[in-house]
Amino acid sequence: MAQQSHQLDGIFQALADPTRRAVLGRLGQGPASISDLAKPFDMALPSFMKHIHSLEGSGLIQTRKEGRVRTCAIDKQRFATIETWLSDQRALWEGRTDRLEQFVLKTQDKETQK
Template sequence: MLLLRDMSKYDSDLDLCFSALGDPTRRRILERLARGEATVSELADPHDMALPSFMEHLKKLEAAQLITSKKQGRTRICSLSPTAFVPARDWLSEQSTIWEGRLDRFDDYIQTLMEERNK
């Protein structure tokens, strides 16, 4: 099964994704793009930052496959990637599920202890 054979690719995808999400400027960009596509200047406008610095953030988002972009004439239009948050959400859900499953087992254990005591 693929899942167990080579996690490293998925792993480095998640590295890029979560690291990209770990910066407030980049989350602002994603929040903006969730509402619709925008050009580089439109995105940069609310951010008090030199354009080349801002572009670095866009590059990271694109490397993390969180956004896509295409050039139209002299302007570049950026969009949120349709599957942007899927890998991150999946990882978080999986861990939560495991965690919650463990709590249930703990409840079972307590339950068993109580029953033993009441014999």
């Protein structure tokens, strides 16, 4: 494990914004141009472009320009990076579902009921 932490920084940072997640949602249904993607958002185009750059920089989408139109498409592979991190994380918990944790969890219940 110990995958590039820096890569995860960018990915999670990109996902931490509702506009960018909405764009991913839209691109999940198929590629689209910048201006098509921008339409639903009440935002100037240069501002919107920053979101696109964030998504592209993190590798969550890829873009290419044909003529004057830039088409964006989701890059599904990057999502695997997230899943890998999640499952690494789970592996930690599950490799160690032991008495210590149970002990603390129960003590915690006692506290919570105040």
